[in-house]
Amino acid sequence: MNSQKNVLPLIVISQLFCTSLWFAGNAILDDLTSSLDLQENALGYLTSTVQFGFITGTLIFALLSIADRFSPSKVFFTCALLGALANLSITWQGNTFLSILILRFLTGFFLAGIYPVGMKIAADYYNKGLGKSLGFLVGALVIGTALPHLLKGVKGDYSWEIVLIITSSLALLGGLLILYFVPNGPYRTPNNKLDIYAILKIFKVKPFRSSAFGYFGHMWELYTFWAFVPVILQYYTKMHPETFFNIPLLSFIIIGVGGISCVLGGYLAQKVGTKKIASISLSLSVLCCLISPVLFFSNSQYLFVLFLIFWGMVVIADSPLLSTLVAQNAPPKFKGTALTIVNSVGFAITIVSIQLTTFLREVSDTPVILIVLVIGPILGLISLRNKKAY
Known part of the structure; x- marks a missing residue:
């Protein structure tokens, strides 16, 4: 069962299931707001708390070289199990906003052993065609991230807790698939020693730095766009009261469609070049950021939704390609640590x-604030101009 042909679908499915934990809190925000009488800025806090947990987790994992020193499959399973438990605990009726923030932090912390470790597992199995493989893998992350919105949109009369129960169950199943069917890959370079200077050694490699900074620029835009997709749709309906959107379902489509562009970008990278396709994607992101405020004044809701779908595609298409450049330019024995620390900083x-963006929204509730997202892709493009980043 551990041939390359069989392993990729297993990693992809497991990644999809486990990363559904990521935006589970955002998908049920309206219900939590009603239950706990939360303010508008709760979205920013809930999303940032998960991100902060992920950052803390990836930083610790990178400093201790967890993904390089221990079996990635076992690390993946352990974190999937613990992340599922943290996510499920939100259903406890005695929760407060503070306890929910703590549980979302823990969910993010354990996602540090899922997303970058999943990429490490893929890199251990696929020496050639890594860009295409990571395209499928990040595509799974995208759909997994969007999945809670779909569950919220179609749950009908069921309570909001069902979203957390389903996502937690999927995460556990994904962890079990990796544990039992995906052993250590043939290209894994064992590294049993703890090297506290590993991160410094990695960043001394100039092509790696260029690739990493390209990834950092991409991340400035990505998760803010994802977090604010429901808000963007709500704002459009306020400007155009005659418009009706199924916001959870549309949010799933706008975010989830990026999974297709990740796969497509991986195939195009094999023909045209990884860095070139990543640069094109970043350039299109710049365009979307700049023209987004104008589209809010369009009376055509179809044009507006199509624009957001297109933005949802280009905002993520460069992610697996930039991760590929990071993995290819990292020292082999520190590949897992490299992917993890880049995720941490990103x-x-x-x-x-x-x-x-949350602060700007409180100061001026206009679509013009979305232009601030353009900073990231512009800086990413500047970084990728370094010819040493192949």
């Missing part, structure tokens, strides 16, 4: 971006 940037 998600730290998302907190700044989300909180800045």
Whole structure:
């Protein structure tokens, strides 16, 4: 069962199931708001708390070289189990806003052993065609991230707790699939020693730095856009009262469609080049950020939704390609640590971006604030201009 042909679908399915934990809190925000009488800025706090947990987890995992020193499959399963428990605990009726924030932090912390470790497992199995493989893998992350919105949109008369029960069950199943059917890959380079200077050694490699900074620019835009998709749709309906959206379902489509672009980008990268396709995606993101405020004044809800779907595709298409460049430019024995620390820094940037956008929304509730997202893809493009990042 551990041939390359069989392993990729298993990793993809497991990643999809486990990453459904990520935005589970956002999908049920309206219900939590009603239950706990939360304020508008709760969205920013809930999203940033998960990101902060992920950052903390990835930083610790990177410093201790967890993904390089221990079996990635066992690390993946353990974190899937603990993340599922943290997510499920939100259903406890005695929760307060503070306890929910703590549980979302823990969920993010354990996601540090799922997303980057899943990429490490893929890199251990696929030496050639890594971009295509990570395209499928990040595509699964995208759909997994969007899945709670779909569950919320179609749950009918069921309580909001069902969203958390389903996502927690899927995460546990994903962890079990990896544990039992995906052993250590043939290209894994064993590294049993703890090297506290590993991160410094990694960042001394110039092509790695260029790729990493390209990824950091991409992350400034990505999760803020995802977090604010429901808010963007709500704002459009306020400007155009005659419009009706099924916001959870549309949020799933706008975010989830990025999974298709990840796969497509992986195939195109094999023909055109990884860095070139990543740069094109970043350029299209710049365009979307700049013209987004104008589209709010369009009376065509179909044009507006199509624009958001297109933005949802280009905002993530470069992610697996930039991760591929990071993995290819990292020292082989520190590949897991490299992917983890880049994720850590990248998600730290998302907190700044989300909180800045949340603050700007409180100061001026206009669509013009979305232009602030353009900072990331522009800086990412500048970083990728380094010819040493192949």
